[in-house]
Amino acid sequence: xxxxxxxxxxxxxxxxxxxxxxxxxxxxxxxxxxxxxxMAIGQGSKESVRANIAQMGxxxxxxxxxxxxxxxxxxxxxxMQTLRQEDYExxxxxxxxxxxxxxxVTSSGQVIYGANNTSVSVYGESLDYFDIKQWAIKxxxxxxxxxxxxxxxxxxxxxxxVTELFGENADPVGKTIRFKSIPxxxxxxxxxxxxxxxxxxxxxxLIAPYTTVMKRIxxxxxFSSINCSAITEELTDEAISELTSILRASHKLSGEDNFTIRxxxxxxxxxxxxxxxxxIILVVAAAFSLLVAGIGIMNIMLVSVTERTKEIxxxxxxxxxxxxxxxxFLIESVLISVTGGALGVLVGFLGTRLCLLxxxxxxxPMWSIFVxxxxxxxxxxxxxxxxxxxxxxxxxxxxxxxx
Numbered sequence: 001x002x003x004x005x006x007x008x009x010x011x012x013x014x015x016x017x018x019x020x021x022x023x024x025x026x027x028x029x030x031x032x033x034x035x036x037x038x039m040a041i042g043q044g045s046k047e048s049v050r051a052n053i054a055q056m057g058x059x060x061x062x063x064x065x066x067x068x069x070x071x072x073x074x075x076x077x078x079x080m081q082t083l084r085q086e087d088y089e090x091x092x093x094x095x096x097x098x099x100x101x102x103x104x105v106t107s108s109g110q111v112i113y114g115a116n117n118t119s120v121s122v123y124g125e126s127l128d129y130f131d132i133k134q135w136a137i138k139x140x141x142x143x144x145x146x147x148x149x150x151x152x153x154x155x156x157x158x159x160x161x162v163t164e165l166f167g168e169n170a171d172p173v174g175k176t177i178r179f180k181s182i183p184x185x186x187x188x189x190x191x192x193x194x195x196x197x198x199x200x201x202x203x204x205x206l207i208a209p210y211t212t213v214m215k216r217i218x219x220x221x222x223f224s225s226i227n228c229s230a231i232t233e234e235l236t237d238e239a240i241s242e243l244t245s246i247l248r249a250s251h252k253l254s255g256e257d258n259f260t261i262r263x264x265x266x267x268x269x270x271x272x273x274x275x276x277x278x279x280i281i282l283v284v285a286a287a288f289s290l291l292v293a294g295i296g297i298m299n300i301m302l303v304s305v306t307e308r309t310k311e312i313x314x315x316x317x318x319x320x321x322x323x324x325x326x327x328x329f330l331i332e333s334v335l336i337s338v339t340g341g342a343l344g345v346l347v348g349f350l351g352t353r354l355c356l357l358x359x360x361x362x363x364x365p366m367w368s369i370f371v372x373x374x375x376x377x378x379x380x381x382x383x384x385x386x387x388x389x390x391x392x393x394x395x396x397x398x399x400x401x402x403x
Contacts, residue, residue, distance in 0.1 A: 003327075010332040013304070024300045025340030027293025028379070032344025032372045034286035037351045039368040042279025044361035046272055059230040060132055060264040061098070061239055063247070065222070081222040082251065082258045088226060090250040097239035100128035100229040105213045105220070111161065111206060113177045118164035120157075122179060122206045124213025125227075132229045135207075140173040140188030148209040151216060156188040158203035182216055184208060236263050290375060293340070294383040301333055301387035326389060333384025334377060341376030345369055 014021045065082040088103045095101065105124035110117050129135070130142055143154045157172065166172045172186045184206070193202040214220055230239035240261050247259055315325060352362045 007331060007335075009328055010335055013332055014335060017304075020300060021336055024297050024336050025343065027289060027296050028337055028340030028376060029344040029347055031286065031290035031293050032341050032376065033348035033351055034289060035283055035372060036345060036348030036364060036368055037355065037362075038282040038286045039279065040348075040352045040362040040364045041355060041360055042275060042282060043363040043365055044355075046275040046279070047363055048361040049272070049275060059233045059236055059239075061228040061230060061236065061243065062262050062264075063226040063228065063243065064260045064262070065225070066258065066260060081220075083223040083226055084221065087247055087250050088223070090246050091226070091228070091243065094246050095228075095242065097231055097235050097242050098228045099231050100131045102126040102129035102132055102227045103210050103223040104129070104225045104227055105210050105218055106224045107180075107213060107217050109180055111165065111177050111179045113165040113172075113175070116165045118161065118204075120161055120179070120204055120206050122208065122213060122217065124210035124217075125207055126210055128229075129207065129227065132227050135193075136191040138189045138191040139171065140186070142188055143209055148211050151211040152209060153182060153184050153212060153216065154187045155184040155206050155208040156190060157186055157207075158190050158201075158205040159192045160201055160203040161206060162189055179206065180217060230263075287375075290379060294337075294379040297333055297336055297379065298383040298386060300336075301329060301384055302390065304332070305329065305387050305390050329387050330381060330384045333387070334380030337376045337380030337384075338373065341373050344376075345372060348372075 063083065083103070085103075088101065091098065091101050102125045107122040107124075108120065109122070111120045123129070126148060127142060127145065130137075137156070138159070140156070142156055143152065146152070147154050155177075157177075162170060162172050165177060166175070172189065174186065176183050176185050178184070190203070190205070190207075195201055210223070214223075228239065228243065230236045240263060243261055244257065248257065251258060349364070352364055355362045
């Protein structure tokens with residue numbers, strides 16, 4: 001019996017038991033859809049994280065005070081005060097692979113205007129910060145170098161702060177707000193960046209001269225961190241080496257570093273690796289349903305062999321070989337599996353559209369569809385082999401007598 005005839009017989013057998021065949025496919029449909037949706041969410045989340053980090057600049061380098069912590073050991077508070085004005089000036093003087101440098105002093109609390117107030121993150125920065133973090137001004141302007149030298153009480157605010165204190169589409173430039181009883185005159189409003197992948201509102205910020213935050217708010221002589229930008233992403237490693245040498249010389253170190261340098265590129269790689277691990281775990285969990293579906297197909301095919309024992313005996317008695325009978329049941333198994341896989345891909349695609357509607361970032365890797373079909377074929381052959389072998393090994397005479 002040729003392959004075409006075997007396919008026709010297999011299709012007729014599946015069509016004669018539509019509901020049972022659909023139930024056999026259901027596990028495959030759910031399994032394939034789950035794998036595709038999990039892969040799409042994993043890839044979408046990964047790309048979303050990468051895009052958010054790239055928004056902040058892939059050539060950004062962050063210098064933090066204190067050595068890299070190991071084993072959760074609590075560090076001495078003095079270790080967190082190692083970045084000072086002299087370090088900033090040394091970097092400005094000796095840098096070759098770094099374009100922009102901004103010392104950073106941070107705080108947080110309530111900002112008030114009239115009867116309105118809201119919680120805000122405060123960043124004390126230099127003018128280079130706007131280039132490092134790719135912040136653009138929507139209204140007004142940034143503070144000046146003179147404002148930094150004189151520790152002027154001026155600031156630039158994000159759109160969320162404007163909305164909370166002044167209302168939608170208000171013009172706050174020139175108005176004075178208060179933070180910890182200190183008046184700040186708004187000189188500019190930042191363009192909106194929205195929420196990042198970690199759910200943080202990037203527009204809920206107040207940026208002031210670093211000297212102002214350091215002296216008037218925090219009353220400290222050290223920086224929380226120093227942000228830098230390498231000339232290009234490719235020169236990030238050279239820039240890190242250069243910054244390490246400058247700071248070690250500035251701190252007169254002979255032992256281990258009392259600062260930590262991390263690049264945005266390194267953070268991106270770490271986050272991508274984490275997202276890949278999470279995606280693999282989700283896909284493996286979803287793939288177990290394919291294993292269960294394969295067992296279901298094998299059970300149904302075994303039942304089918306039992307029901308059609310007499311038919312198998314008649315086919316053998318008129319010349320059908322064991323290999324023909326075996327191929328017939330293998331083809332039925334593969335058809336059920338692959339058809340279920342095709343429906344699973346459709347359900348998975350619709351599922352990803354639904355995920356988009358509810359706000360999940362999704363990207364369907366095309367290779368996941370091909371892999372799903374390959375897995376379905378393997379399941380069809382693998383779990384159809386035992387029923388097919390049982391059918392091929394039936395004794396024709398006994399099969400004809402079977403009731």
